[in-house]
Amino acid sequence: MATPSAVGAACLLLARAAWPAAVGDRARPRRLQRVLRRRCVAELSREGPAPRPLPPALLAPPLVPGFLAPPAEPTGEPASTPPPVPDAGLGDLGLEPEGIAEGSIDNTVVVASEQDSEIVVGKEQARAKVTQSIVFVTGEASPYAKSGGLGDVCGSLPVALAARGHRVMVVMPRYLNGTSDKNYANAFYTEKHIRIPCFGGEHEVTFFHEYRDSVDWVFVDHPSYHRPGNLYGDKFGAFGDNQFRYTLLCYAACEAPLILELGGYIYGQNCMFVVNDWHASLVPVLLAAKYRPYGVYKDSRSILVIHNLAHQGVEPASTYPDLGLPPEWYGALEWVFPEWARRHALDKGEAVNFLKGAVVTADRIVTVSKGYSWEVTTAEGGQGLNELLSSRKSVLNGIVNGIDINDWNPATDKCIPCHYSVDDLSGKAKCKGALQKELGLPIRPDVPLIGFIGRLDYQKGIDLIQLIIPDLMREDVQFVMLGSGDPELEDWMRSTESIFKDKFRGWVGFSVPVSHRITAGCDILLMPSRFEPCGLNQLYAMQYGTVPVVHATGGLRDTVENFNPFGENGEQGTGWAFAPLTTENMLWTLRTAISTYREHKSSWEGLMKRGMSKDFTWDHAAEQYEQIFQWAFIDRPYVM
Numbered sequence: 001m002a003t004p005s006a007v008g009a010a011c012l013l014l015a016r017a018a019w020p021a022a023v024g025d026r027a028r029p030r031r032l033q034r035v036l037r038r039r040c041v042a043e044l045s046r047e048g049p050a051p052r053p054l055p056p057a058l059l060a061p062p063l064v065p066g067f068l069a070p071p072a073e074p075t076g077e078p079a080s081t082p083p084p085v086p087d088a089g090l091g092d093l094g095l096e097p098e099g100i101a102e103g104s105i106d107n108t109v110v111v112a113s114e115q116d117s118e119i120v121v122g123k124e125q126a127r128a129k130v131t132q133s134i135v136f137v138t139g140e141a142s143p144y145a146k147s148g149g150l151g152d153v154c155g156s157l158p159v160a161l162a163a164r165g166h167r168v169m170v171v172m173p174r175y176l177n178g179t180s181d182k183n184y185a186n187a188f189y190t191e192k193h194i195r196i197p198c199f200g201g202e203h204e205v206t207f208f209h210e211y212r213d214s215v216d217w218v219f220v221d222h223p224s225y226h227r228p229g230n231l232y233g234d235k236f237g238a239f240g241d242n243q244f245r246y247t248l249l250c251y252a253a254c255e256a257p258l259i260l261e262l263g264g265y266i267y268g269q270n271c272m273f274v275v276n277d278w279h280a281s282l283v284p285v286l287l288a289a290k291y292r293p294y295g296v297y298k299d300s301r302s303i304l305v306i307h308n309l310a311h312q313g314v315e316p317a318s319t320y321p322d323l324g325l326p327p328e329w330y331g332a333l334e335w336v337f338p339e340w341a342r343r344h345a346l347d348k349g350e351a352v353n354f355l356k357g358a359v360v361t362a363d364r365i366v367t368v369s370k371g372y373s374w375e376v377t378t379a380e381g382g383q384g385l386n387e388l389l390s391s392r393k394s395v396l397n398g399i400v401n402g403i404d405i406n407d408w409n410p411a412t413d414k415c416i417p418c419h420y421s422v423d424d425l426s427g428k429a430k431c432k433g434a435l436q437k438e439l440g441l442p443i444r445p446d447v448p449l450i451g452f453i454g455r456l457d458y459q460k461g462i463d464l465i466q467l468i469i470p471d472l473m474r475e476d477v478q479f480v481m482l483g484s485g486d487p488e489l490e491d492w493m494r495s496t497e498s499i500f501k502d503k504f505r506g507w508v509g510f511s512v513p514v515s516h517r518i519t520a521g522c523d524i525l526l527m528p529s530r531f532e533p534c535g536l537n538q539l540y541a542m543q544y545g546t547v548p549v550v551h552a553t554g555g556l557r558d559t560v561e562n563f564n565p566f567g568e569n570g571e572q573g574t575g576w577a578f579a580p581l582t583t584e585n586m587l588w589t590l591r592t593a594i595s596t597y598r599e600h601k602s603s604w605e606g607l608m609k610r611g612m613s614k615d616f617t618w619d620h621a622a623e624q625y626e627q628i629f630q631w632a633f634i635d636r637p638y639v640m
């Protein structure tokens, strides 16, 4: 069997022999590059006797595929990338193969044609024109572990891409905290382990794997992922070793495609890394600093997906040596706090910033809505990274998230008591009654029931809800809030419930089934977020005929169309998007929604039905991601 290390070494040797002066030199003729790649692929897929262990010289510096893994035991099975496939033309982009950067053609695994289409739930499943090996790296993915919208997206976008024909792996931690453990029950130990050189030692991580919904779910296992609390912290705040935990994740994610034989084949060196938020942001830095200079992953690309610029993974500059990166790469992560944010006169504000590292080194950047892709380039929305993000505008795009309609569909939802659809809304009224009963509120079909679901965080504008509650509670309404996070806000929810017993419920905690029942049972969903990169709850609400009232920011502005009773073709819109974000504005808009609900029943039904008829499935977004993948492969990869 050709071990991954041997394969990598073979590639390296072939490359060095053919172009000794400059491995990775972009001036190298493309034809030769292709020949080299084919020879490497031939090495990768050759069946034969187990190679001898690599000479130590090849492992120092240890930058061949699988360099962190001990030599594999020969199994007699071939470890290779999937069988070679024909070159794909990028006809859609109007480009000839010669105009495409290295890697873009050989990265293609399968070319699907119209005839490849499958029938999925009565609808033709669209297939990608060019398929890739895609590696998602994330701190969370539903249903394994979720703290918010990042988990939803990383649990469903990979499945959507796999359904379109891509080979998809998701790499995330194997969190064991007493409550989520059962979610990993079908993930099995791969017998692969690596030792990661960082934080003053070598740290062994192992890999677990589950193949589900045509996706390879890979779970990185390490004791630091096994502790009570939520994913990133506990009641005392964020875990103090998060930088360490996600450094391990990033190293492991770089190794996984090289060493894990999933379904009999490794993913290999031609991957599209999709790195999500700061937890995964070291991946493009590692690719550029520790792999590409040695000829590994030259044909891979990386995309940073920013779900929330508020979390950047910033730690003191003194931690840089812990990361195991070469000293000359400090600049990529270097971050200096503005003076106003420093703690004392002698504080120089020097820090390392994981997300910044990816903004610098990723080949392309995607935000989760178009509106947010502009906001992050402004001083108001850029959270200190606006100038840097502006400098990368040419590779910055926004793609609005989709939703998983297998999970979020009022016609089939397992968490709600009655089902309904745009053609028969009667079940929604029953869901409302059942929710009122469950919460111990008066069961009144006529009263407008307003909901809020979300992390109790400054981002979500809960302090503004606090300010309007006394006025809102004077109206004949009911209000239910589901959330967890800031302990002060949790206490406020509890005390508000005790004051307005017949009108207000504060459900403190994290419960996915309850979030479904609130989405289905409410008439109105309130989202006064200060900023919202995309927002999923307003999409779920519209899908469930619950009318959103949102602050017109980021993805909320992109997805909620303001109600217009005098549109050209009659009434238009799916909700209310107000701005600026003031308590007066929010209260005024809520009152408008409430009176529409009470006094204009047919307009209300129109609002519900237009929302329910919108297509929020992932397919459209997945297609846009594919376009970004193609652009990424046209450009050269990042090198210092």
Ligand SMILES: Nc1ncnc2c1ncn2[C@@H]1O[C@H](COP(=O)(O)OP(=O)(O)O[C@H]2O[C@H](CO)[C@@H](O)[C@H](O)[C@H]2O)[C@@H](O)[C@H]1O
Pocket: 147, 148, 149, 150, 152, 153, 307, 308, 368, 401, 453, 454, 455, 482, 483, 484, 509, 510, 511, 512, 515, 532, 533, 534, 535, 536, 537, 538, 555
């Ligand atoms: N207490 C609770 N119980 C049960 N479920 C709860 C819950 N609190 C929150 N949730 C769930 O968590 C998800 C929240 O998703 P959002 O996209 O609205 O916000 P979030 O800020 O977490 O995500 C970030 O990433 C996503 C994904 O890109 C962006 O849409 C968003 O703008 C960005 O801030 C929803 O599925 C919601 O139902």
Ligand SMILES: OC[C@H]1O[C@H](O[C@H]2[C@H](O)[C@@H](O)[C@@H](O[C@H]3[C@H](O)[C@@H](O)[C@@H](O)O[C@@H]3CO)O[C@@H]2CO)[C@H](O)[C@@H](O)[C@@H]1O
Pocket: 147, 148, 149, 150, 151, 232, 233, 237, 238, 277, 278, 307, 308, 311, 455
């Ligand atoms: O899916 C929900 C969000 O999950 C992520 O945000 C988490 C963030 O990445 C973690 O670092 C942590 O944030 C803590 C932060 O680091 C710390 O300085 C302090 O401000 O407390 C924060 C809360 O503990 O938890 C976040 C989730 O609460 C993801 O990055 C976001 O995009 C998602 O919106």
